[in-house]
Amino acid sequence: MSSVHAWRPVAMDGALAVVVAVLQSVTVLANPGAGALDLVAVLAASAALVAWRRAPLVPLLVSTLGMLVYAAHVQPGPPAAFPVMVAVFGAVRAGHRVLPALAGTLFLGVTLAANLTGAASGQDPQTIVQGTVLLLGWFLAAGVGGTVTRHRQAYLEQAEQRAAEAERTREEVARRRASEERLRIARELHDTLTHSISVIKVQAGVAVHLARKRGDEVPAALLAIQEASGDAMRELRATLEVLRDDDARERDPHDSPDRGPREDAESVRPEPSGLDRLDDLVDRARSTGLPATVTVSGERRRLPVEVDRAAYRIVQEALTNVSRHAGGAAASVRIDYGGTELVVQVEDDGAARNDAPPVPGVGLVGMRERVTALGGRLRAEPRAEGGFTVRAELPLGDPS
Numbered sequence: 001m002s003s004v005h006a007w008r009p010v011a012m013d014g015a016l017a018v019v020v021a022v023l024q025s026v027t028v029l030a031n032p033g034a035g036a037l038d039l040v041a042v043l044a045a046s047a048a049l050v051a052w053r054r055a056p057l058v059p060l061l062v063s064t065l066g067m068l069v070y071a072a073h074v075q076p077g078p079p080a081a082f083p084v085m086v087a088v089f090g091a092v093r094a095g096h097r098v099l100p101a102l103a104g105t106l107f108l109g110v111t112l113a114a115n116l117t118g119a120a121s122g123q124d125p126q127t128i129v130q131g132t133v134l135l136l137g138w139f140l141a142a143g144v145g146g147t148v149t150r151h152r153q154a155y156l157e158q159a160e161q162r163a164a165e166a167e168r169t170r171e172e173v174a175r176r177r178a179s180e181e182r183l184r185i186a187r188e189l190h191d192t193l194t195h196s197i198s199v200i201k202v203q204a205g206v207a208v209h210l211a212r213k214r215g216d217e218v219p220a221a222l223l224a225i226q227e228a229s230g231d232a233m234r235e236l237r238a239t240l241e242v243l244r245d246d247d248a249r250e251r252d253p254h255d256s257p258d259r260g261p262r263e264d265a266e267s268v269r270p271e272p273s274g275l276d277r278l279d280d281l282v283d284r285a286r287s288t289g290l291p292a293t294v295t296v297s298g299e300r301r302r303l304p305v306e307v308d309r310a311a312y313r314i315v316q317e318a319l320t321n322v323s324r325h326a327g328g329a330a331a332s333v334r335i336d337y338g339g340t341e342l343v344v345q346v347e348d349d350g351a352a353r354n355d356a357p358p359v360p361g362v363g364l365v366g367m368r369e370r371v372t373a374l375g376g377r378l379r380a381e382p383r384a385e386g387g388f389t390v391r392a393e394l395p396l397g398d399p400s
Helices: 002-030 036-051 057-074 078-093 098-121 125-213 220-251 260-268 275-287 305-325 362-373
Strands: 292-297 331-337 341-348 377-382 388-395
Touching (some): 002 036, 036 057, 036 078, 057 078, 057 098, 078 098, 078 125, 098 125, 125 220, 220 275, 275 292, 275 305, 275 331, 305 331, 305 388, 362 377, 362 388
Parallel strands (some): 292 331
Antiparallel strands (some): 331 341, 341 388, 377 388
């Protein structure tokens, strides 16, 4: 489409040159006093109009000289001025003033002198002067038209620049607001969740320490709380690092990732959870009294970060829902590494039924959003034989 727009002015200029050449050739051939030199001069003056838009001074020079040769020889009348007027319009449109004025003055002066010289053959001098004044008006109109067109083009360019600047300003405002919102969320998370989870972790650690000091058996649930609070702190810190680091990059987009402080921060940032921690996740679920099994099929390999993280979160949320809503049920986790997609399926044998499906909560909504963002499919519904199933199909993209 862009190439078509680029060639359209060239085609229009070429068509203009052809039309002018045909019309001027007709006047030459119809004039018994014209010769071959006049025809060549007219064709050269007309052909030069092809460049009136891209190199306006060239057709101004060629058209003026060519039509002067023709007009001085046979006095063809006002039609001979048309190529020169087009060239004057193009030169003024391009921002030139002196040269178009000189060209118009030269053409009118020479044609007036030539016509007055030929007045002895019967031409009325008053008519000749009136015709020249009329041509002067047309030349002035061509100059005014070129000036108006030039200012209009400059106005349109300025309007486009202002629109582009306004768009950039809106994008910058949106980025700044998003950055401020991320910082606000980071502060809220740090001031609330970090404190609460730290208290839970410390209290669980103290309880475990006291139990061991007394020689008592540490309850599995207490150990699970201690481990879960530690994982929660680790993942929360990773989330806060991501929020603040994205904000820093937006404030300094030219900051190179190979600078010392940034590189150090990247190297020590905690990695988000993925399927490499699946066994720990299932063990923690078992420690709460949930019977859970894991089956992995296909060739295990490195997954895209977002897919790996989404798969872990889906299993985590599904096991949490089984513990909360299907007391006494057993869960089975299946991970299938396919060629083009990763299938994550978590099922339980609880009391969920098709005729009384559970109301989707925030967890299921979050799962669906994760899967949809990756272009995958999610099925979360009661099983026909009882219980609930969550099945996510996550595309892996082209295999590398």
